[in-house]
Amino acid sequence: MAAPKRKTDIGPPHYDQMLHPAIKANYGKWKSHQNLKPGVLMHEGESGAKVYTVRGASARLISITTIREMCDLADKYCDGFLRYTSRNNVEFMTDKEANVEPLIADLKAMGVPVGGTGSSISNIVHTQGWVHCHSSATDASGVVKVVMDELIDYFTSMSLPAHLRIAVACCLNMCGAVHCSDIAILGIHRTPPTIDHDKLGNMCEIPTTVASCPKAAIRPAMVEGKQSVEVIEDLCMYCGNCYTVCPAMPIANPLNDGISIWVGGKVSNSRTKPMFSKLAIPYLPNTPPRWPEVSDAVKNIVEVYARDAKKYERVGEWINRIGWPQFFEKTNLEFTKYHIDDFTLASSTYNSSTHIKF
Amino acid sequence: MSNTPLIDELVKGPWPSFIKDIKRTAEKNEMCKDLLNLLEMSYRDKKTHWKHGGIVGVRGYGGGIIGRYSDSPELYPGVSHFHTVRINQPAGWFYSTSALRYICDLWEKHGSGLTNLHGSTGDMVMLGTTTEHLEDIFTDLSEHGWDLGGSGSDMRTPSCCLGKSRCEFACIDTMAICHDLTNEWQDELHRPAFPYKFKIKIAGCPNDCVASIARSDCSIIGTWRDNIRQDDAAVAKYASGELVYGARADGKVDIKADVVDKCPTGCMSYEGGKLSIDNKNCNRCMHCINLMPQALRVGVDGGATILLGAKAPIVQGALLSSVLVPFIKMDPPYEEFKELIGRIWEFWDENGEARERIGEMIVRIGKGNFVEEVGCDPIPEMICEPRSNPYIFYEEYFEEE
Ligand code: SF4
Numbered sequence: 001m002a003a004p005k006r007k008t009d010i011g012p013p014h015y016d017q018m019l020h021p022a023i024k025a026n027y028g029k030w031k032s033h034q035n036l037k038p039g040v041l042m043h044e045g046e047s048g049a050k051v052y053t054v055r056g057a058s059a060r061l062i063s064i065t066t067i068r069e070m071c072d073l074a075d076k077y078c079d080g081f082l083r084y085t086s087r088n089n090v091e092f093m094t095d096k097e098a099n100v101e102p103l104i105a106d107l108k109a110m111g112v113p114v115g116g117t118g119s120s121i122s123n124i125v126h127t128q129g130w131v132h133c134h135s136s137a138t139d140a141s142g143v144v145k146v147v148m149d150e151l152i153d154y155f156t157s158m159s160l161p162a163h164l165r166i167a168v169a170c171c172l173n174m175c176g177a178v179h180c181s182d183i184a185i186l187g188i189h190r191t192p193p194t195i196d197h198d199k200l201g202n203m204c205e206i207p208t209t210v211a212s213c214p215k216a217a218i219r220p221a222m223v224e225g226k227q228s229v230e231v232i233e234d235l236c237m238y239c240g241n242c243y244t245v246c247p248a249m250p251i252a253n254p255l256n257d258g259i260s261i262w263v264g265g266k267v268s269n270s271r272t273k274p275m276f277s278k279l280a281i282p283y284l285p286n287t288p289p290r291w292p293e294v295s296d297a298v299k300n301i302v303e304v305y306a307r308d309a310k311k312y313e314r315v316g317e318w319i320n321r322i323g324w325p326q327f328f329e330k331t332n333l334e335f336t337k338y339h340i341d342d343f344t345l346a347s348s349t350y351n352s353s354t355h356i357k358f
Numbered sequence: 359m360s361n362t363p364l365i366d367e368l369v370k371g372p373w374p375s376f377i378k379d380i381k382r383t384a385e386k387n388e389m390c391k392d393l394l395n396l397l398e399m400s401y402r403d404k405k406t407h408w409k410h411g412g413i414v415g416v417r418g419y420g421g422g423i424i425g426r427y428s429d430s431p432e433l434y435p436g437v438s439h440f441h442t443v444r445i446n447q448p449a450g451w452f453y454s455t456s457a458l459r460y461i462c463d464l465w466e467k468h469g470s471g472l473t474n475l476h477g478s479t480g481d482m483v484m485l486g487t488t489t490e491h492l493e494d495i496f497t498d499l500s501e502h503g504w505d506l507g508g509s510g511s512d513m514r515t516p517s518c519c520l521g522k523s524r525c526e527f528a529c530i531d532t533m534a535i536c537h538d539l540t541n542e543w544q545d546e547l548h549r550p551a552f553p554y555k556f557k558i559k560i561a562g563c564p565n566d567c568v569a570s571i572a573r574s575d576c577s578i579i580g581t582w583r584d585n586i587r588q589d590d591a592a593v594a595k596y597a598s599g600e601l602v603y604g605a606r607a608d609g610k611v612d613i614k615a616d617v618v619d620k621c622p623t624g625c626m627s628y629e630g631g632k633l634s635i636d637n638k639n640c641n642r643c644m645h646c647i648n649l650m651p652q653a654l655r656v657g658v659d660g661g662a663t664i665l666l667g668a669k670a671p672i673v674q675g676a677l678l679s680s681v682l683v684p685f686i687k688m689d690p691p692y693e694e695f696k697e698l699i700g701r702i703w704e705f706w707d708e709n710g711e712a713r714e715r716i717g718e719m720i721v722r723i724g725k726g727n728f729v730e731e732v733g734c735d736p737i738p739e740m741i742c743e744p745r746s747n748p749y750i751f752y753e754e755y756f757e758e759e
């Protein structure tokens with residue numbers, strides 16, 4: 001047998017091979033769509049062709065066991081095609097209306113909730129956490145699981161004023177760029193790295209370690225006769241970059257690491273411009289395995305929003321209308337000095353007006 | 359008794375459980391077993407047990423593999439090495455089951471059997487393998503028509519919304535663009551040579567389902583130059599309640615209150631049952647089209663707005679992308695766009711500092727200077743408002759004759 005041929009720079013397979021025939025036939029020729037019920041979309045082509053999409057939840061961290069089961073369903077109902085969404089849901093598409101209900105029944109039997117369309121809470125975009133990352137201040141998949149267990153009814157219905165997007169990141173690096181979400185759950189380190197002076201000299205290259213710090217907070221130093229480094233603690237912003245290059249500088253601190261909650265961001269341009277999420281809760285304790293403080297806090301914000309916002313208002317639009325004082329009052333959240341920005345351009349967030357409600 | 363009592367708590371509840379999933383897979387895979395043990399230890403200690411690794415990779419590539427080691431190799435040897443392989447996803451995250459089953463078989467043979475579908479950048483993220491497997495994985499992948507994604511200071515794997523494949527809002531062919539750019543820039547993707555990472559995301563319309571404006575150094579967002587297409591008969595059906603917005607209890611559209619009054623530019627009116635749009639003043643926000651997709655459609659003269667510079671907070675604070683080019687046609691072979699990106703990369707290469715994202719560089723040198731350097735004219739669409747501070751650095755002076 002000839003040796004396998006190793007090729008480089010061929011790029012990904014062409015998407016053409018991955019499309020359901022009905023998707024291919026109507027490519028670029030779609031006319032409109034309807035959201036038939038939570039998790040079910042119907043797209044209509046110029047030709048009158050109809051394609052049904054069923055959207056199911058996924059943990060994103062999924063095994064080949066689950067993927068093969070998803071493939072079995074796609075073979076059974078969708079001529080062997082499926083896709084994943086930008087929020088890591090799984091989508092099944094078929095041109096046969098009769099397949100929709102049996103597919104939904106099979107998904108439910110598999111333990112896959114169907115929903116996430118329209119004015120719902122869709123899947124939570126998230127990062128690696130303790131499952132796979134060295135800088136994580138908390139787990140990501142576990143936090144997502146407990147929050148969605150709590151909010152599942154908002155996934156399987158479309159009862160909110162507008163869609164609500166939640167994201168989790170397990171450290172400030174924010175691999176998932178959570179900073180423009182209706183609700184962002186962010187793992188935080190709050191203390192500088194600890195330094196193992198006994199090991200550092202052997203394990204790490206000192207110039208590389210010094211260079212790794214974006215704040216220039218690390219300096220070479222002799223400690224008890226050993227080549228090591230020191231951290232200027234006032235400069236450190238707990239990013240963990242140093243730990244990435246030097247395992248003798250762990251950033252994790254079980255006593256102090258925790259979770260912060262941010263609200264009111266969005267990426268769509270609908271009505272208002274995209275917005276950053278702003279600080280709602282500076283610190284919640286890290287309480288695995290089910291983080292009750294975090295899921296309660298998120299649920300509270302969702303419920304107040306659901307009651308108080310006007311039709312089609314996103315969380316950020318709602319807060320901008322009622323104002324931040326009312327947001328803190330209605331959600332019963334404490335306002336602290338940490339909510340007042342002290343970074344570059346902080347002054348642009350001060351209230352320079354007498355626009356105050358009494 | 360189970361030796362993972364803490365994470366077992368995550369088997370409960372209605373949302374799909376990743377722990378349950380890993381457990382079933384652990385029946386046939388030692389790596390999964392030790393991953394569960396290591397994770398249990400993190401749940402107990404409230405801290406990560408991973409270390410970043412040395413550089414690992416495959417021959418000829420500088421990116422695509424992320425080295426990962428645990429801090430407890432003696433306790434749990436199965437995950438002492440647990441590297442990630444990023445596989446470049448097909449555009450739009452569409453799969454045939456035969457393609458996905460191939461990937462599953464590969465990962466059964468060479469890895470932990472665990473994946474992320476998908477990673478934040480867009481790749482298929484294959485979690486957990488060891489260095490000895492990497493060359494075999496790559497050879498097998500490339501034989502079957504697959505390739506690795508990016509990592510490190512390179513162009514990261516471009517990704518896109520599903521665009522024209524299933525969305526009538528798409529003003530550009532996102533999947534075709536994504537596939538073409540990925541292939542055009544294979545060298546930039548696989549061999550890191552930039553000051554830092556460079557992400558490209560392509561959204562078909564201003565709804566931006568891929569969050570390109572928040573998550574990519576270069577955001578390509580579809581828009582249109584001509585008029586919103588309007589079907590008056592369908593408008594009447596929304597007005598009468600025959601058509602509704604979504605399948606929600608309060609889905610009947612009140613055209614005046616829900617559409618016209620919520621239009622941010624005040625460019626719509628509804629009088630005597632006739633909806634009118636002053637398209638010259640529409641800012642393409644999508645609200646009215648989102649609400650009444652059967653009655654209103656994006657225009658036919660589609661193209662893209664190009665925005666630059668989004669990033670997460672570290673180091674200088676988070677940024678959203680901001681406008682560089684208000685409208686550019688995006689028809690193959692996308693020459694005008696590619697030339698623009700070429701100029702941007704060249705300038706960033708020469709002027710960017712190590713680990714400085716392009717958005718941070720633009721802030722450091724000034725957007726006015728940047729646009730000039732990459733051959734664009736300064737235009738008011740690039741900003742929200744002109745400066746209010748008088749500290750202008752004039753570059754030209756009159757000299758006495
Ligand atoms: S957000 Fe931070 S901890 Fe989480 S995966 Fe990214 S770098 Fe790792």
Ligand code: SF4
Nearest residue numbers: 213236237239240242
């Ligand atoms: S955590 Fe970040 S800021 Fe602090 S010393 Fe390490 S690299 Fe520097």
Ligand code: SF4
Nearest residue numbers: 519525528562563567
């Ligand atoms: S970004 Fe626009 S075109 Fe793309 S999927 Fe979303 S709504 Fe459709």
Ligand code: SF4
Nearest residue numbers: 621640641643644646
């Ligand atoms: S797209 Fe937005 S700005 Fe344009 S007419 Fe519709 S609601 Fe108004």
